[in-house]
Amino acid sequence: MDTSQNTALLRALTELPGPLPARGVIHVVIRHTDRFTVVGNDLAQHPGLSTTAVGFAVRIQSLPQGTEVGIKALAARFPEGEKLIAAALRELETHGYLQRARTRLPNGRIVTRTVFCNQPAALLRPRAAAAPPQLPPAARPITTHAQASEPTVKPEASPEPDPQPEPTPDPPAPLAAPPQAAAPPFVRLVPPPTAPKPPRPPLPRPRELTPELERISTALLSDLRHHAPQFTLSEEHVRELVPGVAAWLERDTHPDTIRHTLTTNAPEPVNYPYQFVKHRLTVLLPPPLPGAHDLTPPPARRNPVTPFQTCDGCERAFRAPTPGHCRDCRTEDEQQAAAA
Numbered sequence: 130m131d132t133s134q135n136t137a138l139l140r141a142l143t144e145l146p147g148p149l150p151a152r153g154v155i156h157v158v159i160r161h162t163d164r165f166t167v168v169g170n171d172l173a174q175h176p177g178l179s180t181t182a183v184g185f186a187v188r189i190q191s192l193p194q195g196t197e198v199g200i201k202a203l204a205a206r207f208p209e210g211e212k213l214i215a216a217a218l219r220e221l222e223t224h225g226y227l228q229r230a231r232t233r234l235p236n237g238r239i240v241t242r243t244v245f246c247n248q249p250a251a252l253l254r255p256r257a258a259a260a261p262p263q264l265p266p267a268a269r270p271i272t273t274h275a276q277a278s279e280p281t282v283k284p285e286a287s288p289e290p291d292p293q294p295e296p297t298p299d300p301p302a303p304l305a306a307p308p309q310a311a312a313p314p315f316v317r318l319v320p321p322p323t324a325p326k327p328p329r330p331p332l333p334r335p336r337e338l339t340p341e342l343e344r345i346s347t348a349l350l351s352d353l354r355h356h357a358p359q360f361t362l363s364e365e366h367v368r369e370l371v372p373g374v375a376a377w378l379e380r381d382t383h384p385d386t387i388r389h390t391l392t393t394n395a396p397e398p399v400n401y402p403y404q405f406v407k408h409r410l411t412v413l414l415p416p417p418l419p420g421a422h423d424l425t426p427p428p429a430r431r432n433p434v435t436p437f438q439t440c441d442g443c444e445r446a447f448r449a450p451t452p453g454h455c456r457d458c459r460t461e462d463e464q465q466a467a468a469a
Contacts, residue, residue: 166191169247175224181213182220189227189245198243225249237409239396332369332407333376333414346374349384350406357392359399366403373410380417 149155168187175183188207189198200218204211221227228244246252335342350367353360362370377387391409399405435448442458454462 171250172226172247177224178220179217181209182217185214185217186221186226186245190247198245199241221245225252235412237412238394329408330411332373332411334372335375335379338372338375342375342378343371345378345384346371349374349387353388353392353406356388357395359395360392360402360406362402362406370403370406370410373407376414377410380415382415 166187168190172178172186173183178186185203188203192198200211200215203209203214207214209217218227218229222229226246226249228246230242230244231239232242233239347367350362350370353362374387378384390413391406395405435450437446438449438452439446440455440458441452442454442461445455445457447455
């Protein structure tokens with residue numbers, strides 16, 4: 130069975146200008162107007178990347194900001210397996226196109242953040258120097274061919290004067306080169322490590338640190354090492370963290386809930402248990418419980434209903450806010466009054 134031919138592609142091939150190569154690829158280029166991604170030749174023709182790595186780099190570059198590009202997320206979307214995807218991502222990391230770093234969120238959770246750069250070599254370029262100022266055409270000296278060829282030292286005059294040559298017109302002055310635009314300054318995409326960091330929020334404190342809250346908070350902090358040995362706190366650190374635990378207890382938080390929040394999903398190892406516990410007590414502080422009046426639903430709004438009334442003249446039922454006559458009886462009374 131013969132292979133079906135793409136007649137539209139063959140018709141476009143006949144419309145290409147100029148002679149076509151006898152062999153090799155022939156490009157039919159149609160300009161994109163929407164839904165396209167610019168891919169540089171340094172990535173598409175990279176000699177050190179495999180075809181799989183280049184393909185995944187183009188895939189990642191075409192995805193919108195914030196899309197999950199982990200190994201499992203890519204394996205669920207594309208037919209390649211996790212091992213092949215992991216090898217391709219390692220290739221991109223080796224050549225600087227991809228970087229994966231673990232970052233701690235404000236709520237204490239640690240996530241993996243992926244950063245992709247389409248031109249990693251451009252990040253290493255030094256800051257471009259500003260171009261020298263260009264003189265205006267009126268102030269720029271014009272050097273003709275005759276002036277350029279004139280020697281600096283005049284030769285001695287010969288005893289016999291040479292015949293004067295015919296004057297030749299000076300060649301036109303060379304056109305001034307267009308002023309070159311200054312290269313854009315180097316912009317650092319990553320903030321320097323010495324950038325000032327925002328101040329950390331203070332440790333929460335209760336409205337009133339009663340002896341009972343202080344006793345329970347001290348016992349809870351001292352008992353953390355029985356549940357997780359890496360959370361061994363000194364006596365001084367326990368005294369400093371007592372107000373934070375008391376603020377949680379004041380908001381009707383159970384001690385088991387506080388212990389579970391402080392010790393669950395902790396990194397291995399916990400190098401600074403005091404800073405870790407202080408951070409979680411500050412960032413994960415629950416809101417106060419609502420009062421009884423806050424949970425009361427608002428009263429249902431009902432549309433007022435006009436009651437039924439009995440007409441004093443014809444005993445007919447009609448709707449009216451007050452007793453009286455119906456519309457027909459009121460019309461008859463008005464007609465009789467007008468006739469009289």
